[in-house]
Amino acid sequence: MTNFIHDITRFEVAPPAVFFLMLFSLLLALVHTLIFLALFKISFRPSKLLYILYPSIMAVTAFIDLRWIVLEFIVLFLFTFVLGICGMIFAFIKSVKLSQKERHRFRKKHHIPRKPLRKKILGGFFSLLFILVFYVNPGLFVLSIFLILPILSLILPSKRNRFFKYQQLLPTSKIRSVAMGLAELRGELIAGDALLSSPIKSKRCIGFQYSIEKVSTDKDGKKSYRTIFNETKCNPFRLKDATGTISVNPENMDLYQLDIDERYQSGGKRYTQRLLMPKDQVLIVGKIGLQNNIPVLQYEPIKKVFGIAPYHYITTYNTFKPLLNRFLSFTSIFGFFVALILMSTIVIRQDYIGITFTPTGHNFVLLNNQSHNKLKDIHKSQNRKNKIITPQQTNPDTAVQRAKEDELPPEVHIETIELPDIPSNTTKKKTK
Amino acid sequence: MNTIIGYIVIFLIAAGLISTVISLYNRLIMLKFNVDKAYANIDLLLKQRTDEIPDLIKVVKESVNYESSQLEKLTKLRTAFINSTDQDERVKLSNTMAPMVHSLVAVAENYPDLKANTGFNVLQQRVSDIEDAITDRRELFNESVNMYNIGIHEFPNVLLARILGYKDKTLLRVSEQEKQYDGIRF
16 A cells, blocks of 8 residues: 555656646546435535535645645545445435334324334344345245245135135025024115214215325336235124114224225325225125124124125125136146146157156157157058148159159159249249 | 256145145035034024914913814924924924914904903014024025035035035925915914
């Protein structure tokens, strides 16, 4: 380092070079101003401070000692990188703090409880583990994703899946005669004693589902949405069918596929409101229990199911679900054959086609030399019978030659067939 | 790499297949037990209706000169119903009792004193409610049976149903006795 400084400061710089270095320092001043402005959010007063400062320092240095000016320029140049890195770290910390502040404000506004520390630590640990596995062994990462997700969904079916499963399996009861226990009821909603006020436009309703999603746009302008807030509220109500009415206790009740009532986008967020209104035709799956000796539809704690969905959606779901299942079955069968092909080595040669199933080493020969010869014989006999000559044989000399080779009987008359669609070399030669 | 992808695909298909078999099994079990539950729920109402008979007989006896042989017959049928454990027999007994209970309830139309009796009116209303509920639950039972029968005949459920030895269940039909209307007899 000392040697480097010594080498740099050994020679005096010529005055025209000083002029050029001062010009370059203006360029550096521009870059530095931009870094201060964009990353540190600092704007200078006067705004052109660095444009004056850098050339001035260089001029003063040149005036004092012409040997130091190159070193000064190098320092200014390297300072650009240091400033850039520091600026990025500063901007990152600032954005984290800002988003934390925004999240806090958002939580406070919507009364969202803080995430427990245990959950935060666990989440962080698993994220770190996934990142580590991804960097150490990407193959294992993909495999673990494929293994864990299906097994988890198998062991822990979602509430939604449970609701749609039970609505398919349970017969619809009539309110008048509904028995205690798990039941499915269909009917019209009747408002209870009080109605709720919806978050958007304060509409009077039995219940609502309100969600806020963060909108992200990728390079192609494609938008993606991440739910950052979800709120479901419902007041007690009654369900009515042709035979009677029943009270519904909405505690732990989930609302599925309600129609969108209001939706708008503002400030990088999308706000959606879905309402449960009086007179809506719905289907409910839950437990019939007794409250003050009166039958009430409520949460089923053993099967963990209690949900409501619009009846028209249930009809659509029950129509299309079997079709989707069929599609999945066919895709699985197709996937199975694709997997078999991927796990096999296929060898194709002129006289041999074979498949080796790699995991077990089993070899399946589809075509070998003998069978190839047999095929040749069959082809020959067919040619004899039909007197068919392929387009390549349109040249009479070649055809005769091939006939000799194939030992065709002399009585076979070989004709040249004109094929207008396929231009042959022979025809071209003739026209010439 | 291809072999690894092949293994992953095979694993996913195997996992999907196992989960499908488990869900099919659970589905069949649920359908079967739904039918049993629906049947048991009808039986409960039949029992409830039978429990109303002594009170009905008592009120009618006090107010009206009702044919005593009919009342005795009804009492015997009720005792037989309570003592019986066989489902089919219970249904038969219940079906025999049904028109008798109807005529007992309908008696009030011809007797203003009985019609004015609050206790009788309450009983009449309760029996009528139970009858309605029985009708609804019969419908529910038939729906459960229908879902079960379709469930065990659908592909691929049919394969598992055959292994489990599941057979068709019969729907509840209105008996000839119930269809027959003899009018109200006293």
